[in-house]
Amino acid sequence: MESSQTTKIEVIGHISSCFTEKFAIPRQPGLAPSACARLKLAEPFNRPEMVRGLETFSHIWLLFMFHDAVEEGWKATVRPPRLGGRVRKGIWATRSPHRPNFIGLSVVKLEDTDLSDGVELLLSGVDLLDGTPVIDIKPYLPDSDCPAGAAGGWSGEAFAALEVRFSPQAREFCSAYERNTGSPLATLISEVLRADPRPASQRSRREEFGMLLYDVNVRWRMEEGGCVVQSCERT
Ligand code: SAH
Numbered sequence: 001m002e003s004s005q006t007t008k009i010e011v012i013g014h015i016s017s018c019f020t021e022k023f024a025i026p027r028q029p030g031l032a033p034s035a036c037a038r039l040k041l042a043e044p045f046n047r048p049e050m051v052r053g054l055e056t057f058s059h060i061w062l063l064f065m066f067h068d069a070v071e072e073g074w075k076a077t078v079r080p081p082r083l084g085g086r087v088r089k090g091i092w093a094t095r096s097p098h099r100p101n102f103i104g105l106s107v108v109k110l111e112d113t114d115l116s117d118g119v120e121l122l123l124s125g126v127d128l129l130d131g132t133p134v135i136d137i138k139p140y141l142p143d144s145d146c147p148a149g150a151a152g153g154w155s156g157e158a159f160a161a162l163e164v165r166f167s168p169q170a171r172e173f174c175s176a177y178e179r180n181t182g183s184p185l186a187t188l189i190s191e192v193l194r195a196d197p198r199p200a201s202q203r204s205r206r207e208e209f210g211m212l213l214y215d216v217n218v219r220w221r222m223e224e225g226g227c228v229v230q231s232c233e234r235t
Pocket residue numbers: 022023024025026027028029065066067068069095096097103104105106107127128129131132133
């Protein structure tokens with residue numbers, strides 16, 4: 001029998017992530033291994049015993065809300081960027097955020113567990129926007145979550161692997177940023193740009209592109225055979 005208790009979904013915590021805007025977030029987890037985030041669990045879901053044993057797993061599944069896609073609404077079919085925006089696929093055949101319940105699913109690396117103030121999980125390889133509400137955590141089980149011979153369907157097309165170069169200003173900025181904050185900004189920028197984060201509709205654009213990583217405005221331009229990071233500045 002259905003009760004409100006079984007259908008009620010509560011947010012268990014929120015993500016703080018290096019991706020402070022949606023543009024250029026990788027299209028799947030793991031594409032940018034340096035992309036870091038913290039998941040701070042909220043009361044009453046932040047009792048230390050609730051994560052007992054979790055630290056023995058290298059990776060975890062996060063179920064979360066695509067909270068920043070809700071306003072745009074859901075779609076029956078979408079044009080996956082990986083197919084260059086040329087082909088429509090049914091929403092249930094994609095991982096698009098624009099789905100009826102706006103629920104996302106990402107496998108991320110569990111770097112550490114911080115129990116000094118409630119429960120905080122330190123994560124890497126994320127594809128999550130800063131502020132993302134999380135609704136569940138499950139350990140990744142290699143034996144059952146990675147079936148032998150699984151077929152990747154239309155997603156078999158490889159992600160881009162662009163060459164990424166830096167201007168002297170950008171290179172120096174990243175070194176100073178890394179010294180001051182400990183965040184490997186240059187590596188993160190390279191990982192994000194290598195996968196070509198441009199939406200299909202902007203592939204022919206010649207002007208500069210901009211993205212926000214942490215509190216840094218990164219400007220880059222497409223050039224023969226790859227992209228050049230032209231400038232970085234704090235917002
Ligand atoms: N691994 C997830 C997400 C795939 S879609 C899944 O399969 O369900 C990845 C895109 O989700 C990213 O490019 C980013 O733009 C978008 N995204 C990440 N967090 C989001 C959020 N909180 N709200 C809306 N979109 C988000």
